[in-house]
Amino acid sequence: MTSHIPMVIPKPEPVTDSSPQTPIPPSSFFNFNTTTTQSPLEPNLYTEFTNVAETFRSAFAQRLKRHEDVTVLDSLTGAIVPVPEEQDPDPDPVSYPSQSLKPRKPQERSSELVRITDVGPEGERQFREVVRKTRMIYDSLRIFLILEETREVLGRRRGRPDSKAASMMKERFLWLNRDKRIVGSIPGVQVGDIFFFRLELCVMGLHGQTQAGIDYLIGSRSSNGEPIATSVIVSGGYEDDDDQGDVIIYTGHGGQDKLGRQAEHQKLEGGNLAMERSMYYGIEVRVVRGFKYENAVSSKVYVYDGLFRIVDSWFDVGKSGFGVFKFRLERIGGQVEMGTSVLKFAKTLKTNPLSVRPSGYISFDISNRKENAPVYLFNDVDDDQEPLYYEYLATTSFPRGILGGSNGDNASGCECVSGCSSGCICERKNGGEFAYDYNGNLIRMRPLVHECGPGCKCPPTCRNRVTQKGLRSRLEVFRSVETGWGVRCLDILHAGAFICEYVGVALTREQANILTMNGDTLVYPARFCSDRWKDWGDLSQVFPDYERPSYRQIPPVDYAMDVSKLRNVACYISHSNDSNVIVQMVLHDHNNLMFPRVMLFAAENIPPMTELSLDYGVSDDEWSPKLAICN
């Protein structure tokens, strides 16, 4: 825990018996609390998060020049430092903040300005998990609402599932960081994280404005009466912006007409003033960049690029001849590479890889065109070229005989000539709910997905045909010092997106036993561990009476895959108990429940160049690249 955290604590409830001009008595200004507060645990995410947050919270406050008697600033760090003799005489500090800082309305945004630092690896892991779960709920709920709406009002104008999902979560207190205004990084949100909706940023507490580019604590609610900016979104909406990566010339807001054209001078008020004040106090702002991205669920993508400092501000004449405020933002050092840079890099890798990585490529397609998209092989670590020595197999081959027999069930398919819709036989096979949404993303995990197959009359565009169409994104096998061979994606993988099949030569148990004795390397699909993701897509926190669908039980998957000679890209995915890839069994070209195909999906939004990882069902310590497949 650092002892030197700049922080502003809000003005408490206005003193009723004084006129608006009268300063509030000094004693009520200060609230200092470094003790851990424990409020009764409730079984929801929000409470859990708050409790963790409180553990690491410390507070300092001061009054600034509006109240002439005290002004304490640390000139080196810009920190607002405590004024010890004005310590809050609150006799019951344990009740803080639930009583002394209780918002006027339960849903009102907090005015408590805090910075959370040094939560430690364990704290960060916990925060990350909460953020993950919350994002999962948001996305699942959003997709749920889309599907529900499509079912109810077919063809009618669609609402705003992104905003409705956010509202529903807000009503259920599932928004994160509502009890405080965080300056600096949001625990659990990492540089490079990708979001698809502005409201998703609101839910995370990363940026509280649905449209405005500058988020700030308003002056009337801050301790010194001055507004403080906390985050900005850079998405090119102002013609006078100049974005050079680590340095941004950010235009203040205001002065635009309805068409977004600069039509009058901007004023130093609202967010503009907050930016200026943040600069004055040396308080950093979070920067989120928004830009168009083809193939994204929303056509737009928001990337968290980390913390910037406002180093300069001035009033300038903009391109349209009107006065605009400009702020020079410089990225604070020591942070990981910006997500935006990584995105740009990955994009170039897809079109012109040698221009940015002249050496290290071993192959530009280890699949030899057996996949829809080329699979790169890259190694700038050592001379190993192992993946070249295996023949590439694009889909698992099953033993002859086990699939052949076509009983009545096998032969039958749906008759949906224009694509499957609700009520069709294939939907019923899937427990009354298709496994995928209209973008081909997995909605919820289940024991087995029945895709439409050769016996179905529906076209290839049917929503129930996803994994059978193969790779949709660009994958790269790469050499890493830590994990040996690994796999990463050059595209953004939306949560639930199909990645690839885990491929091998399938063997019956008897065949496998013989091979194991020979020392060959086998993969057992049944061992893939999905416990961590078993409630993936679960909405019981939103709908209290939500019933987990009961899927038909399937016989245990009891085959092994030989990957000693034939394999595909999936074989190089590393193991992690903290995996970002989930395993879903799928049938599409045959109906033998004992031999489903092993399909891999993104468990969360995965930014480009992030290593993919699977839980092979062993602990992290036990794992080695060899063991993963020997086991």
Added chain:
DNA sequence: GAGAATTCATAGAA
């Protein structure tokens, strides 16, 4: 405290 105003959204139609 209620309603108006502001806002670098969003989706779908034109």
Added chain:
DNA sequence: CTTCTATGAATTCT
């Protein structure tokens, strides 16, 4: 494909 428009929600302003 881009541009336009209707609808919208949280927050701040009055």
